[in-house]
Amino acid sequence: MKRKGKKPNLKLVIAIEMVDHIAHHCLFEFSDLSTKKCVPCNSEDLRPMTKEAANELIQKIPEWNLVNEDGMLKLHRSWKVKSFTKGMEFFQVVANVAEAEGYHPDLHLVEWNNVKIDIWTHAVGGLTENDFILAAKINGLKLHHLLSRKAVE
Numbered sequence: 001m002k003r004k005g006k007k008p009n010l011k012l013v014i015a016i017e018m019v020d021h022i023a024h025h026c027l028f029e030f031s032d033l034s035t036k037k038c039v040p041c042n043s044e045d046l047r048p049m050t051k052e053a054a055n056e057l058i059q060k061i062p063e064w065n066l067v068n069e070d071g072m073l074k075l076h077r078s079w080k081v082k083s084f085t086k087g088m089e090f091f092q093v094v095a096n097v098a099e100a101e102g103y104h105p106d107l108h109l110v111e112w113n114n115v116k117i118d119i120w121t122h123a124v125g126g127l128t129e130n131d132f133i134l135a136a137k138i139n140g141l142k143l144h145h146l147l148s149r150k151a152v153e
């Protein structure tokens with residue numbers, strides 16, 4: 001008599017793994033960073049995330065680059081603005097979001113029309129989820145009217 005259930009059903013195992021993979025992917029895709037809130041950084045438990053975790057999360061904000069400055073991971077993005085004054089307006093729009101979140105980016109205006117933003121968690125000397133949340137919120141801002149049409153980013 002043929003005994004059932006001894007050998008694992010390979011097709012079933014593969015199917016389960018595929019479903020698991022898709023479910024993980026969907027959860028990752030649909031957990032929207034921009035709807036989250038930054039948390040205060042005064043907790044003793046706060047730790048910088050690993051490079052691996054940062055490499056995973058950066059996929060949600062592909063407009064930003066992961067940079068390593070003196071051993072500290074930061075998020076970086078740059079834009080070209082129409083004028084110095086538009087650069088100041090740009091900063092004000094970003095500052096409004098930062099104040100609403102209680103969380104603050106490093107803002108640079110270089111050579112009058114290059115806006116550069118670094119986001120990192122000063123309190124831990126690296127990245128936390130806050131940085132990705134703020135970056136996603138900045139991505140959602142209407143800034144197009146301030147940008148140079150010739151060379152954006």
Ligand SMILES: C[C@H](O)[C@H](O)[C@H]1CNC2=NC(N)=NC(=O)C2=N1
Nearest residue numbers: 040041042103104120121122123
């Ligand atoms: C309590 C409050 O969250 C902290 O002082 C905040 C203010 N904004 C901040 N912004 C950033 N980028 N890093 C910080 O560590 C930080 N600390």
